[in-house]
Amino acid sequence: MMTFILRRAGSLVLLLFAVSFITFTLFQLGPSDPAAAACGQECTPERVSEARVALGMDQPFFLQYFDYVRGLFSSRMIGAPGAQTLCEWPCLGKSFQTNENVADIIARSLPYTFSMAIGALVLWTITGVGLGLMAALRKGSPVDKFIVGAASVGVSLPIPVTGLFLLLLFVNQLHLLPFTTNEINSPFGPQGPGAWVANYLLPWIALAVLFSASYIRVTRTNMIETFGEDFIRTARAKGLAPRTVTFKHGVRAGITPVVTMLGMDIGLLLGGAVLTEQIFSVPGLGFTAVHAAISGDLPVTMAITMLAAFFVIVANVAVDLAYAAIDPRVRLQ
Amino acid sequence: MTQLHTSAPTAGATATDAFLEVRNLSVKFPTDDGLVSAVNGMDFTLERGQTLGIVGESGSGKSVTSQALMGLLKGTSAQVTGQAMFQGKDLVTLPESAMRQLRGRNIGMIFQDPLSALHPFYTVGHQIAEAYLVHNKASKKQARAAAVDMLGRVGIPSPEQRYDEYPHHFSGGMRQRAMIAMALICEPELLIADEPTTALDVTVQAQILDLMSELQEETNSALILITHDLGVVAEVCDDVLVMYGGQCVESGPVDEIFYDTQHPYTLGLLNSMPTLSTAAGELNPIPGQPPSLLDLPKGCIFSARCQYAELVGEGKCAKERPELTVEAGHGKRCHLSGPQIITIRTSR
Incomplete structure (x- = not known):
């Protein structure tokens, strides 16, 4: 296992060099001055x-x-x-625009991106896996059909549509939630966790609507397949309670593809959810990256690109480790 | 002696003293193409300490029968009718929660492919201990001790170490031994083995059969052995029930089935078994295909493949379905008369 992590860390460094070199070169070739x-x-x-x-x-x-x-x-x-x-x-250089240390810019943007990613992740994992499992357990029933239909709608709604709709409904019309502010970027800030949740709830929902749709479908398909496996029949033949059969024997075996998806999505999201951050005016990595790229601010663009690559690779390693923890047949090497 | 006999499907048949008494058991599956009749009116009884072999080709309803007895079809779209009295309870109508109490504790089951039937993510020992824990008020330590003991009884060497290994660390034969340990950990009175040796090497098959017979003798349990292998039947069974198209076509003590065969289908099965003297390219299959369970023929289910239907004459075999007639414990579902069958047997 240590060998595995060390080897992956080595390839991580090589990959980061490649990413930085490519970004650097592209920038030189580009038309901006x-x-x-x-x-x-x-x-x-x-x-x-x-x-x-x-x-x-x-x-x-x-x-x-x-x-x-x-x-x-x-x-x-x-x-x-x-x-x-x-x-x-x-x-990481200094911003061409503001002469500020890029490391400081990143450190400032990161908590916003983390705040958005973590809540969205929890929300869509729970709804996606939960609804997918519910649909699989009631395969063919009206509940199943409704969930699958809702998932199709959810996956085809782009973030600008859901985002603006949520803002219009909950902020403008119902006045239930405040408009997102830059002052809150951590649940441990002076305003407390409640304000943090209220501040990021809408972006979380917007992301969750988009992401949970595919989680529902993957969970449903895999769980239906798993529930048809012989070892599930064995578990029932032992006289185990339905709950034990479903969760201990079924979900653990059927959940691995969801873990893969989750790893990929965490990596991508930590690199910055460009559209969502734009719509909700959250000054996270995605927001910063877009502005840096438009104004030709090479050091900032470079740093965020490398950070995004870093997150994706680390998430991949985490997925491999999670696989090994879930499935004893997986050998890390 | 186990008795295999027929009875007209009588409504409200009463429980007898038999250990397991199955009456007119039918299983139908609704599909998009119509109702699939997988099992059609099965009758048999079984006593403790006895072994019943259920024989038939793929799709003859053997496995579905066993799953219906296990209550594994409850909660699915399958329509199970008839009666299966076990210890005064009707397994067909018993609610799932009560059925769950019987499963594993009173009725154990062994499946065909031990690799896919064992959970790949849990240790073999854990899976056996789990079966013990669900039916016994015991600590995890006691369950572990019981499972280790059981692993030893099924002939797994150094069971204390093997307890913590995963199914993929086991060989095929060892896996099936582990499956048997799991099915027997609560010492069920009835054991159903669904093709327990089919997925195993021939050299291992005999060991597994011996083990099952041994354990059955120890616990005086009843065994239903589902197989397509007549060699296996000859080795371990007291009685045989031959299934075709979801029906019992012939039943009786194992010697009678082998030496006084009464049904052309059973004859075909026996004849299709290759022996050491069978030359290459000289297999004797039964011509034709099993009937579609979506649309069973009105007459004898086997009539379309039976080479002796014309002996009966007047197209009776295609028009009229024969009843299961029992004589001295030997049942057959065929229009051919006794002397005709004897002629057929001796002419081969």
């Missing part, structure tokens, strides 16, 4: 080249990339010669 953007509207060619030197973009490509990577391992000096400032480890 961060120096011109940083210098502003009325700009003389001299001031553009000054800005280019200040951003370090006058250096050869490989030197720029090398400098960037160096910052991942130690603090480094950054900026134009003579006007250099210290960028402390972990140095």
